Amino acid sequence: MTDLDIEIDDKGILIPEAEQTAVSLLGGLAQIRVPGKTTRDSFTVVEHTGKRGYNTPLHYHHIEDEVFIVLDGALRMVCDGKEQLAEAGTTMVIPRMIAHGFVAISDEVRFLTIHSTPELGNKPQFDLFLAAEMPAAHAARTPTEGIGPDLDHIIALGTTYGYSYAGPAPMP
Template identity: 90%
Template structure:
């Protein structure tokens, strides 16, 4: 069973770590902590870990708002053309359709992303994208030598999962 097979009932649900999908993503590690189908498709939660240089290109989501909560380390965030430092304890809210990207500037980083879909009829896509398109992680924590799909392939999946490429990734 993968975490995408878990469904919520009216009493809530406990999702053991053993049932959470972990994948390799752009030289980092992403674990789907809360899949969309357990929240009636209103939001997902993903934990990211990576080392200095872990990044995503500038992109925007068509139907999902995104929240970054930095737990350990630091990220350089670029949001709508503005650079900001996001250190442990900070939160950044990024509305859909706003170009954004990040790069880890500390030796190691750990942060959560929460993807919400406020419009009825839409459902979170990020967890579906990770589970369907990224290779399962062999290690449970960073560092790892695993390599996921190349950036060109990830960019090409945008139309399927509701995101668009907006430019190169920030650098450390």
């Protein structure tokens, strides 16, 4: 895993997996598939894998909309206080400033998150947060619980990366 150092042009770009950043995040694996700098800072794509119980606390993004696309397994999503089941094949769109969180309720889960910025002048922050603040992980495996910064540290980083804590994580 390396910091992607590429020239952006209008002809497209191939990003080999070896050049994608993979990090441990709250007991799961987050792999930055498309960093914001490759899209002129218009969006970021992150692939998440985890086991039952992989979750994030309720939080909201100040400048990013977020889209979840569940590829395998199932998540219990909480969005604006409402719980919903997101199984393989489902998509959930979460506008910025809406509190949300998830928990994996299947034995294993794999999903994409797409972070976009609807206002000119803003750029996605989630990939920057992952690359700068989370410990590198081997992309071929899902990390075990206890790897990476604790939740208090992640919450404290919110002002730097444009998100705020909104409550505890959903439980399986």
